[in-house]
Amino acid sequence: xxxxxxxxxxxxxxxxxxxxxxxxxxxxxxxxxxxxxxxxxxxxxxxxxxxxxxxxxxxxxxxxxxxxxxxxxxxxxxxxxxxxxxxxxxxxxxxxxxxxxxxxxxxxxxxxxxxxxxxxxxxxxxxxxxxxxxxxxxxxxxxxxxxxxxxxxxxxxxxxxxxxxxxxxxxxxxxxxxxxxxxxxxxxxxxxxxxxxxxxxxxxxxxxx
Amino acid sequence: xxxxxxxxxxxxxxxxxxxxxxxxxxxxxxxxxxxxxxxxxxxxxxxxxxxxxxxxxxxxxxxxxxxxxxxxxxxxxxxxxxxxxxxxxxxxxxxxxxxxxxxxxxxxxxxxxxxxxxxxxxxxxxxxxxxxxxxxxxxxxxxxxxxxxxxxxxxxxxxxxxxxxxxxxxxxxxxxxxxxxxxxxxxxxxxxxxxxxxxxxxxxxxxxx
DNA sequence: TAGATTGTTAATCGATTAACAATC
DNA sequence: TAGATTGTTAATCGATTAACAATC
Numbered sequence: 001x002x003x004x005x006x007x008x009x010x011x012x013x014x015x016x017x018x019x020x021x022x023x024x025x026x027x028x029x030x031x032x033x034x035x036x037x038x039x040x041x042x043x044x045x046x047x048x049x050x051x052x053x054x055x056x057x058x059x060x061x062x063x064x065x066x067x068x069x070x071x072x073x074x075x076x077x078x079x080x081x082x083x084x085x086x087x088x089x090x091x092x093x094x095x096x097x098x099x100x101x102x103x104x105x106x107x108x109x110x111x112x113x114x115x116x117x118x119x120x121x122x123x124x125x126x127x128x129x130x131x132x133x134x135x136x137x138x139x140x141x142x143x144x145x146x147x148x149x150x151x152x153x154x155x156x157x158x159x160x161x162x163x164x165x166x167x168x169x170x171x172x173x174x175x176x177x178x179x180x181x182x183x184x185x186x187x188x189x190x191x192x193x194x195x196x197x198x199x200x201x202x203x204x205x206x207x208x209x
Numbered sequence: 210x211x212x213x214x215x216x217x218x219x220x221x222x223x224x225x226x227x228x229x230x231x232x233x234x235x236x237x238x239x240x241x242x243x244x245x246x247x248x249x250x251x252x253x254x255x256x257x258x259x260x261x262x263x264x265x266x267x268x269x270x271x272x273x274x275x276x277x278x279x280x281x282x283x284x285x286x287x288x289x290x291x292x293x294x295x296x297x298x299x300x301x302x303x304x305x306x307x308x309x310x311x312x313x314x315x316x317x318x319x320x321x322x323x324x325x326x327x328x329x330x331x332x333x334x335x336x337x338x339x340x341x342x343x344x345x346x347x348x349x350x351x352x353x354x355x356x357x358x359x360x361x362x363x364x365x366x367x368x369x370x371x372x373x374x375x376x377x378x379x380x381x382x383x384x385x386x387x388x389x390x391x392x393x394x395x396x397x398x399x400x401x402x403x404x405x406x407x408x409x410x411x412x413x414x415x416x417x418x
Numbered sequence: 419t420a421g422a423t424t425g426t427t428a429a430t431c432g433a434t435t436a437a438c439a440a441t442c
Numbered sequence: 443t444a445g446a447t448t449g450t451t452a453a454t455c456g457a458t459t460a461a462c463a464a465t466c
Binding site for chain 4: 421422423424425426427428429430431432433434435436437438439440441442
Binding site: 008010011044045046047048051061062063064 | 432433434435436437440441442
């Protein structure tokens with residue numbers, strides 16, 4: 001059953017993966033699955049799967065297993081994917097463009113409302129029909145349009161400053177691609193994607209295995 | 210001192226972060242730092258910092274601390290950043306292009322030798338002077354040029370197939386951006402970047418904090 | 419030398435796995 | 443009902459933190 005105990009981040013990080021596998025099962029027309037079968041597919045132990053899910057409630061049925069469609073829906077709700085999120089992307093370079101396209105085509109609940117840039121050559125242009133505005137308008141726009149998420153796709157030197165502006169303008173979450181660890185107020189959620197850290201850990205493993 | 214005990218992935222994942230902070234310190238002209246001072250900056254406990262570093266050897270000096278430049282260099286070597294890596298990127302869409310530019314400008318040790326595409330409109334074009342070739346040439350090219358790393362920037366449906374080809378052609382590591390968990394032979398290192406998983410965990414935290 | 423700080427062992431904490439009673 | 447499989451408690455394992463002797 002649901003409790004008030006804080007759920008560890010390790011658990012949260014596994015939820016999207018459960019969801020992906022459940023989606024695949026659903027596509028294949030599978031409508032029930034046991035923790036053991038799921039374990040074989042996904043690679044976590046059956047015990048861990050049951051523990052993870054029971055952090056949020058008893059979604060299974062003894063003697064039967066889990067209903068694939070129901071569990072998929074439950075996990076989606078836990079993650080907040082039943083809601084919509086308005087987003088702005090700061091930095092309209094390749095990465096900003098890539099994320100714009102990606103969310104535009106694949107993530108219906110996450111809507112890119114506008115991009116922001118300092119480079120005058122890009123300002124006024126459009127990506128997927130979404131306008132690129134001057135960075136000077138960032139705070140005003142974000143406040144006015146009740147933006148939920150700010151996405152930072154700019155070099156690290158100005159990243160903290162932009163993050164501060166986004167927080168001031170009322171975003172509830174920041175998705176950071178700049179190579180710097182941001183400091184945010186407690187009430188703003190932060191997810192950092194450090195691409196070069198990821199590449200470096202790949203390099204490490206290439207020299208051992 | 211260095212041992213043969215397997216070093217946990219948690220430790221490896223922290224190394225690039227140490228390195229980033231040491232780089233900043235170096236820029237500021239700081240030449241020595243204690244585990245306590247570093248702890249205050251980076252947010253890990255001093256105890257953890259000393260434990261982490263001692264997995265690889267005694268880089269410090271009692272009563273003094275750690276030499277910033279030396280430690281930076283040691284960590285770089287541990288990660289394998291003293292070596293060069295030849296890479297190919299499969300998928301020349303926005304993300305493939307973003308990574309090409311990114312590594313081209315910022316990661317001197319990681320060289321994008323070629324991109325590969327199935328879209329005939331893109332084949333023959335260039336990004337940063339790097340040619341986009343037909344995916345049909347992937348195996349031959351990769352073998353011939355002794356490519357070390359394959360980067361997968363294509364939709365999930367063909368990702369495993371491309372990964373198999375890259376492994377067959379002899380890469381030692383794969384950096385995967387497709388939304389699927391790849392299965393690779395043991396001797397090929399794998400680093401997965403699941404962008405939507407990251408976005409979903411952000412959504413989760415936005416609805417709790 | 420005295421003070422500072424590491425390297426390393428021991429203690430604690432948290433996460434994973436195992437076991438099994440509850441129950442569909 | 444009997445068999446299967448969950449939900450949940452207990453045991454184990456591993457990672458983090460604390461403590462302190464070694465030593466610069």
